[in-house]
Amino acid sequence: MTAKRPATLHDVARLAGVSVATASKALNGRRHVSTTTRADVLQAAERLAYSPNTLARGLVAGRTGMVGLLTSDLEGRLSIPILMGAEDAFGADRTSVLLCDARGDAVREGHHLRTLLSRRVDGLIVVGARPDPRPSIGRDLPVPVVYAYAPSDDPEDLSLVSDNVAGGRLAIRHLTEVGRRRIAHITGDPSYSAAHDRAHGARQELAAQGLELAGDRVYFGAWSEEWGRSATRMLLARHDAIDAVFAGSDQIARGVIDALHSSGLEVPRDVAVLGFDNWEILAASSQPPLSSVDMNLKTLGRVAAERLAAAFDGKLGSGVEQLPCRLVPRESTAA
Amino acid sequence: MTAKRPATLHDVARLAGVSVATASKALNGRRHVSTTTRADVLQAAERLAYSPNTLARGLVAGRTGMVGLLTSDLEGRLSIPILMGAEDAFGADRTSVLLCDARGDAVREGHHLRTLLSRRVDGLIVVGARPDPRPSIGRDLPVPVVYAYAPSDDPEDLSLVSDNVAGGRLAIRHLTEVGRRRIAHITGDPSYSAAHDRAHGARQELAAQGLELAGDRVYFGAWSEEWGRSATRMLLARHDAIDAVFAGSDQIARGVIDALHSSGLEVPRDVAVLGFDNWEILAASSQPPLSSVDMNLKTLGRVAAERLAAAFDGKLGSGVEQLPCRLVPRESTAA
DNA sequence: TTGTAGGCGTTATCAT
């Protein structure tokens, strides 16, 4: 409620009747402190509710224990899992995350970048809004930078992305494992490289199994339910014997399910539907619950943190590192 | 990429051939510095790409320019808008936000709290996962605390919440304005005070207009699509002449729409449907797009920041402050 | 107008 100045090491030392140096050692568990002295100091700290000033500590250590998370993801759908993964990897007590939302605005991003650097963050994680290459935030920054989800367009930077090709393969493998053979692929905006990568992976796996893509082609369109619905209608109008749809996103998948139901088809009995993103709120509450490919964003965050931590002492790698996706089966593809 | 030590004020001063004190004054625009000296210093700073160390500055100023955002909201649906509002109010360059996710774990929350305090944040915003009173994080904290979305159970704390009663009234007013008279209310888990508040507001406004709740009672259940569906079926089984449903959440609303469609009813022609939360991803991609009551979370964040800023010099208020909701009309309630 | 000196809270070095 009110403002009483927090106790300093000085206060603790004085109360314990020792010097600040001794108090510091005692509190940090360093050697060369007698057991009794240590106890005295600890007790004094306790009494004063002493909490070390991390700022001052950082000043001398040359490390702040903070990393910046620079995102353009307006809803937090990407940045929150990534943040959680990073927190897990760092250990929340040693490293805190400063979250800055650039809201897709380059000016604001530059602004946040300067602020973060002036706060002397130990490292930076840059999260893009879409999984395509994005402009690098610069080469000669004083701290290591890891790009997550959206890779940097500078090959010298280190980027961590989901392996969308493998994700596409994974999707088809799952559908064939549950016995489907006539699989169509409805996906989103063809200007997204991720759409092509997933489609490419799907084709690879189909070919490997001697199957062909149902519906004659990949249905590119938009990342929306509406596109899922209309593409499905187009697909059904061909009167192909479809028994599964691999959708490029969960939103599309919901549209697909919707259109299938409208046509009197049952999911998964007549047609299995598989989504992508595993956006919990959409996938779990879908009717039936939607199987989906999860991009392991939390792992992405964890690995980003690990790479940063490694870079704190040593050097950072470069290039694009692909991380595997994971399949989350629910009822929409039940056997 | 690599680690070259950032320039310090010392470096700038040396390059400009002045003392650090003069350099400091020049850079901070203080008086008693000759024009030429100032120019020299600025130029030196420019050449060295000098960026002041905010930590060191905070150490002497006694203010860090950081606030902690302690959340339990796993998806960021609440905390991200609140964070954005806070950023707007503070001005992102003066104040940064440390986001910590307690993941609904009291131990982790205490941990984060200690970390934030030891980082000497200037203030704290606590965001709960559900809009019911939550345990206070403590009375005698050294910094001002504002609770957002979920109020503190300690009346001495300052809490900012959405006015759910007014939200309920708003919902009914909108539905009657588009000509509906037989309005039912399907809402979520009755253990949520927000469910009762919204229902209460709805009843108030209905009474004020001389109307009665259709369906005989408020349908409490769960915050899920599934409940929306089954409640709607129950409702329709009564063969009342419903012409609108006010749903307690967007998820419920989607279930309602789904069940209405299954019964051959058209939205909004036969039955208008209004949601609550205005969760963009759900509301906008619904079929038809869902009108919804928005809790103005961004405003909540902005006001939280304002209250904190006011508390930095002066004292913080207490009690629960209710902020108005806003209606976002889409097609599901079109006239 | 400019520079010197002290202090913010901590840690680390080096005497004692």
Added chain:
DNA sequence: ATGATAACGCCTACAA
């Protein structure tokens, strides 16, 4: 085992 003391980078009296 303990305690001065010097950093860390910055700001601000106060002196010159």
